[in-house]
Amino acid sequence: xxxxxxxxxxxxxxxxxxxxxxxxxxxxxxxxxxxxxxxxxxxxxxxxxxxxxxxxxxxxxxxxxxxxxxxxxxxxxxxxxxxxxxxxxxxxxxxxxxxxxxxxxxxxxxxxxxxxxxxxxxxxxxxxxxxxxxxxxxxxxxxxxxxxxxxxxxxxxxxxxxxxxxxxxxxxxxxxxxxxxxxxxxxxxxxxxxxxxxxxxxxxxxxxxxxxxxxxxxxxxxxxxxxxxxxxxxxxxxxxxxxxxxxxxxxxxxxxxxxxxxxxxxxxxxxxxxxxxxxxxxxxxxxxxxxxxxxxxxxxxxxxxxxxxxxxxxxxxxxxxxxxxxxxxxxxxxxxxxxxxxxxxxxxxxxxxxxxxxxxxxxxxxxxxxxxxxxxxxxxxxxxxxxxxxxxxxxxxxxxxxxxxxxxxxxxxxxxxxxxxxx
Amino acid sequence: xxxxxxxxxxxxxxxxxxxxxxxxxxxxxxxxxxxxxxxxxxxxxxxxxxxxxxxxxxxxxxxxxxxxxxxxxxxxxxxxxxxxxxxxxxxxxxxxxxxxxxxxxxxxxxxxxxxxxxxxxxxxxxxxxxxxxxxxxxxxxxxxxxxxxxxxxxx
Numbered sequence: 001x002x003x004x005x006x007x008x009x010x011x012x013x014x015x016x017x018x019x020x021x022x023x024x025x026x027x028x029x030x031x032x033x034x035x036x037x038x039x040x041x042x043x044x045x046x047x048x049x050x051x052x053x054x055x056x057x058x059x060x061x062x063x064x065x066x067x068x069x070x071x072x073x074x075x076x077x078x079x080x081x082x083x084x085x086x087x088x089x090x091x092x093x094x095x096x097x098x099x100x101x102x103x104x105x106x107x108x109x110x111x112x113x114x115x116x117x118x119x120x121x122x123x124x125x126x127x128x129x130x131x132x133x134x135x136x137x138x139x140x141x142x143x144x145x146x147x148x149x150x151x152x153x154x155x156x157x158x159x160x161x162x163x164x165x166x167x168x169x170x171x172x173x174x175x176x177x178x179x180x181x182x183x184x185x186x187x188x189x190x191x192x193x194x195x196x197x198x199x200x201x202x203x204x205x206x207x208x209x210x211x212x213x214x215x216x217x218x219x220x221x222x223x224x225x226x227x228x229x230x231x232x233x234x235x236x237x238x239x240x241x242x243x244x245x246x247x248x249x250x251x252x253x254x255x256x257x258x259x260x261x262x263x264x265x266x267x268x269x270x271x272x273x274x275x276x277x278x279x280x281x282x283x284x285x286x287x288x289x290x291x292x293x294x295x296x297x298x299x300x301x302x303x304x305x306x307x308x309x310x311x312x313x314x315x316x317x318x319x320x321x322x323x324x325x326x327x328x329x330x331x332x333x334x335x336x337x338x339x340x341x342x343x344x345x346x347x348x349x350x351x352x353x354x355x356x357x358x359x360x361x362x363x364x365x366x367x368x369x370x371x372x373x374x375x376x377x378x379x380x381x382x383x384x385x386x387x388x389x390x391x392x393x394x395x396x397x398x399x400x401x402x403x404x405x406x407x408x409x410x411x412x413x414x415x416x417x418x419x420x421x422x423x
Numbered sequence: 424x425x426x427x428x429x430x431x432x433x434x435x436x437x438x439x440x441x442x443x444x445x446x447x448x449x450x451x452x453x454x455x456x457x458x459x460x461x462x463x464x465x466x467x468x469x470x471x472x473x474x475x476x477x478x479x480x481x482x483x484x485x486x487x488x489x490x491x492x493x494x495x496x497x498x499x500x501x502x503x504x505x506x507x508x509x510x511x512x513x514x515x516x517x518x519x520x521x522x523x524x525x526x527x528x529x530x531x532x533x534x535x536x537x538x539x540x541x542x543x544x545x546x547x548x549x550x551x552x553x554x555x556x557x558x559x560x561x562x563x564x565x566x567x568x569x570x571x572x573x574x575x576x577x578x
Contacts, residue, residue, distance in 0.1 A: 088507045088549075089506070090545065091549045094548075127546055127556060128547070164450070166449070167449050168489035169487065182446065183446050184446040184484065186483060186484055245508040245549035245552060251550035251551070253550060287506070317549070330507060330510070330511065
């Protein structure tokens with residue numbers, strides 16, 4: 001089984017430095033694209049069917065195609081790596097950042113060339129201190145080797161790349177919130193249109209892309225679109241970093257063919273539930289995805305199939321709920337997170353999420369009342385897509401609406417018994 | 424105390440990396456915080472002046488970001504993850520033990536000024552939950568005893 005993204009991750013936990021990365025073919029993809037027309041690179045990535053690994057699954061090649069090209073395009077253009085991994089339950093980009101920072105730099109250089117960007121930023125969450133150290137080291141090595149900076153490989157192309165370490169807040173991972181944060185503002189979302197591809201960072205054409213997506217690019221360039229598609233078991237090409245946390249026997253992270261089923265991840269890779277515990281459900285890809293249950297275990301984990309099953313693959317790192325953990329308590333924890341991280345920009349979000357959180361708290365504390373579940377269901381409607389500027393509130397509705405569906409009896413017992421049955 | 428020569432030099436070194444001065448403001452506040460532990464009203468004024476921003480505008484940014492401290496903190500900052508995977512794996516017991524051991528609630532500093540205990544969202548260490556950070560160090564696979572022990576190393 002091919003594992004392009006993680007095959008060179010060192011077992012001792014150290015990073016692959018420039019020399020080691022080059023010894024395994026590093027920076028060949030970048031040399032190759034600099035001899036290609038940027039449009040050709042865009043077409044290659046379109047053909048590969050690569051979809052963004054940050055959670056939304058937007059086709060990468062299509063995202064690039066909205067960037068103005070040619071002599072009249074505004075400059076500078078920006079390529080931004082979203083390394084603000086903060087979706088609860090998600091720990092996949094950390095591995096790529098710490099283990100193979102040069103793979104990211106090469107991927108970013110390829111993306112930058114494809115849209116003819118002159119400046120690139122890595123937007124890294126502040127708590128990823130070790131990632132920051134290693135990225136700094138890798139950036140210094142790449143600059144010294146003249147893989148970044150002026151006239152790269154004698155091509156006439158110049159690219160500056162900077163590391164920005166953030167100062168917290170989930171909102172920074174939202175595309176337009178991130179742009180505001182990079183401009184030194186509060187990370188509130190922006191109205192779309194204009195879309196960032198046309199008017200993004202400092203009003204210039206900008207592309208924001210997830211770490212895992214960018215790390216995939218050198219491999220597509222080196223091996224081709226057909227190779228990439230064949231890595232997958234389904235129509236969404238490539239491999240995917242999947243993970244599992246919660247009370248499974250072996251929590252962890254694995255690079256596997258896209259479309260590996262939920263059951264394989266849960267039972268084979270994560271080793272099933274811990275002794276004495278039963279599986280009740282899971283969030284397939286972070287806090288802002290709908291629960292899946294027993295009936296969905298044979299769903300292939302790709303963007304299309306998980307959506308068909310009523311959820312989203314999201315980041316692909318699943319959070320597992322066992323029968324000794326209270327589902328209402330879990331959803332309360334999730335909604336508390338969303339309520340806290342709301343930036344306060346849109347009313348359904350800042351106001352609605354506080355009501356949601358308070359209602360769930362009351363249920364957990366034995367103060368639930370008739371009508372509470374209807375109130376919660378109303379909140380998921382109030383926070384639906386279209387009522388807010390960004391996806392935070394709609395995301396918060398996903399675990400809640402699915403919990404109300406799959407764990408309804410547990411919610412009702414909280415009201416009826418006037419206490420949490422798990423306490 | 425006005426910005427030191429070193430703080431000023433470090434902040435100015437950020438200028439070429441962004442097209443506007445304002446864009447440097449988060450880095451600037453982090454630099455000052457690294458030197459002084461937190462960002463006082465006076466520091467905020469000095470930074471605003473250097474970056475040609477209004478004080479209110481800068482404070483609006485400062486108060487948005489949870490890793491920028493507008494109040495003094497202890498010698499060590501403990502960030503305790505309270506997100507979902509850590510919650511499933513025993514966050515409540517961990518918090519109770521740390522709060523009672525330190526005699527401080529979340530958001531408070533110990534009487535001896537040694538620790539400030541703060542909640543933090545998902546630290547991206549979910550396969551090794553529960554987790555916390557102390558200053559720049561990540562501690563994983565914790566239980567109340569291990570967490571208590573880990574704090575011993577921070578004087």
